[in-house]
Amino acid sequence: ADQNFDYDVLVIGAGPGGYVAAIRAAQLGLRVACAESRETLGGTCLNVGCIPSKALLHGSELFDEAAHGTMAKFGIKAEKVSLDLGAMQDEKATAVKELTGGIEFLFKKNKVDWLKGHAVFKDAHTVDVAGKDYRAKNVVIATGSSVTPLPGVEVDNDKGLIVDSTGALALGKVPDHMVVIGGGVIGLELGSVWRRLGAKVTVVEFLDQLLPGMDGDVRKEAARIFKKQGMELRLSTKVTGASVKGRKVTLTLEPAKGGDAEKLEADCVLVSIGRRPNTEGLGLHNIDLETNQRGQIETDHEFRTKVHHVWAIGDVIPGPMLAHKAEDEGIAVAENIAGQTGIVNHAVIPSVVYTWPEFAGVGLSEEAAKEAGHEVRVGKFPMMANSRAKTNREPEGFVKVIADAKTDRVLGVWCIASVAGTMIAQAAQAMEFGATSEDIAYTCHAHPTHAEALKEAAMAVTGKPIHI
Numbered sequence: 400a401d402q403n404f405d406y407d408v409l410v411i412g413a414g415p416g417g418y419v420a421a422i423r424a425a426q427l428g429l430r431v432a433c434a435e436s437r438e439t440l441g442g443t444c445l446n447v448g449c450i451p452s453k454a455l456l457h458g459s460e461l462f463d464e465a466a467h468g469t470m471a472k473f474g475i476k477a478e479k480v481s482l483d484l485g486a487m488q489d490e491k492a493t494a495v496k497e498l499t500g501g502i503e504f505l506f507k508k509n510k511v512d513w514l515k516g517h518a519v520f521k522d523a524h525t526v527d528v529a530g531k532d533y534r535a536k537n538v539v540i541a542t543g544s545s546v547t548p549l550p551g552v553e554v555d556n557d558k559g560l561i562v563d564s565t566g567a568l569a570l571g572k573v574p575d576h577m578v579v580i581g582g583g584v585i586g587l588e589l590g591s592v593w594r595r596l597g598a599k600v601t602v603v604e605f606l607d608q609l610l611p612g613m614d615g616d617v618r619k620e621a622a623r624i625f626k627k628q629g630m631e632l633r634l635s636t637k638v639t640g641a642s643v644k645g646r647k648v649t650l651t652l653e654p655a656k657g658g659d660a661e662k663l664e665a666d667c668v669l670v671s672i673g674r675r676p677n678t679e680g681l682g683l684h685n686i687d688l689e690t691n692q693r694g695q696i697e698t699d700h701e702f703r704t705k706v707h708h709v710w711a712i713g714d715v716i717p718g719p720m721l722a723h724k725a726e727d728e729g730i731a732v733a734e735n736i737a738g739q740t741g742i743v744n745h746a747v748i749p750s751v752v753y754t755w756p757e758f759a760g761v762g763l764s765e766e767a768a769k770e771a772g773h774e775v776r777v778g779k780f781p782m783m784a785n786s787r788a789k790t791n792r793e794p795e796g797f798v799k800v801i802a803d804a805k806t807d808r809v810l811g812v813w814c815i816a817s818v819a820g821t822m823i824a825q826a827a828q829a830m831e832f833g834a835t836s837e838d839i840a841y842t843c844h845a846h847p848t849h850a851e852a853l854k855e856a857a858m859a860v861t862g863k864p865i866h867i
């Protein structure tokens with residue numbers, strides 16, 4: 400270790416990017432500190448993101464299943480099902496506490512020092528945390544992202560009337576009418592939670608389809624499925640303002656292309672129009688590090704910024720804002736700092752929407768594949784024809800495999816199914832190994848599993864599935 404420095408590595412931010420980088424760097428024998436201004440470790444993901452949202456998705460799914468689901472078909476009588484929202488929120492809080500506490504334990508186990516407070520660069524090797532200077536040979540920026548505000552629709556999570564995702568995770572009462580602004584991942588996941596618990600939910604989306612970035616067939620099917628579940632969708636529509644009177648919010652809506660305005664009343668409005676990188680107040684000017692037009696910090700493929708010995712990972716750099724992407728970058732950056740070869744294949748990062756059913760994909764959408772100049776062959780297989788999904792009474796969805804017509808190499812896989820998030824891992828692994836659709840088609844899949852639908856979709860690429 401270099402005695403001119405307090406640490407070999409100082410990581411700013413203890414989200415999935417930062418805490419993983421810190422632990423891996425410590426495992427590799429480096430002296431490591433991690434600065435975090437939140438009172439608990441784990442970042443957005445563990446505190447107000449992935450984990451609490453999945454707790455409420457799971458709880459609300461159990462409620463919906465018992466109250467309106469398929470239990471009765473199987474002869475299970477759950478009469479007079481009722482909701483104790485307080486208990487559900489407590490269970491969510493317990494999961495968050497256990498997991499954030501787990502990271503604290505891992506920091507101690509790996510001898511990572513947690514520097515409590517907001518970190519500011521003084522120079523490229525000196526970081527001020529809560530009024531004290533720390534000198535580090537390497538600094539990793541892993542400050543994550545926060546909610547993009549919508550001008551004219553001011554968020555006040557405490558009142559619970561106009562909320563962002565953090566507020567929507569903490570509502571103490573099921574709203575009668577929730578309006579979700581933005582039909583992306585957060586809007587659909589948290590909209591689903593409150594719809595299942597009894598709210599009427601209206602989703603206002605600027606574009607003409609939900610879930611931008613996903614495959615076109617998936618987006619079309621998503622609109623059909625959410626509508627069937629009772630969500631009202633207002634596509635190609637924008638919100639231009641909000642006014643609050645008592646416990647009611649009145650929104651002004653306009654067609655995205657312009658036109659006559661209309662009013663929409665809600666008891667709760669969720670603003671979920673995207674997230675933006677956290678770089679304010681970090682002292683980037685003190686190290687002459689500029690952000691790009693989208694406010695992100697640019698890096699090379701080793702996660703080095705333009706400033707020597709300053710690195711960046713996770714939501715604060717370009718790429719999908721996903722916890723597993725941040726984690727993989729955390730491992731890679733630590734390995735690179737330690738002189739090893741840390742690599743992330745950004746072409747194979749799965750994404751999952753944890754609604755019911757789940758929507759998942761990895762690689763290119765059909766549209767993006769064609770745009771990139773590929774001639775494609777597509778195989779599709781409906782979950783209706785998958786024996787396990789059919790037996791479980793989960794008829795919605797399909798698997799779609801997109802392969803290059805000349806080489807048969809798999810370019811992308813898209814999936815709508817109750818367990819799509821689990822199924823997509825196999826597709827990611829196949830793509831990471833450079834699989835062709837034939838490789839997947841000739842891999843033996845256990846019967847009866849949902850995963851067989853992936854095998855049959857791969858068989859369909861060359862036109863020969865068995866069960867349809």
Ligand code: FAD
Pocket residue numbers: 411412413414415416417418434435436437441442443444445447448449450452516517518519541542543544564565585677680681712713714715720721722723724725753
């Ligand atoms: P973050 O997790 O944002 O962590 C950054 C940390 O840095 C924060 O704790 C912050 O307090 C701290 N920090 C910032 N600046 C400073 C500073 N100057 N000094 C000290 N500390 C600082 N992703 C998924 O893959 N799956 C999901 O299911 C999923 N669900 C989500 C649900 C919601 C509601 C939200 C909001 C997000 C969800 N995400 C999900 C996205 C996921 O949370 C992020 O992609 C992930 O947390 C990014 O990790 P990160 O380490 O880059 O940043």
Ligand code: NAI
Pocket residue numbers: 549580581582583584585586588603604605606609610611636637638671672673674719720721750751752753
């Ligand atoms: P998003 O980018 O997924 O969706 C935002 C939506 O809002 C888009 O459909 C966009 O067209 C629309 N929009 C933008 N401006 C609008 C306006 N003025 N009026 C109406 N609609 C408008 O962003 P979201 O849902 O806020 O999520 C933020 C990030 O968090 C995402 O990038 C996602 O990766 C991550 N996340 C991931 C989850 C997962 O992996 N399951 C779960 C939740 C969040």
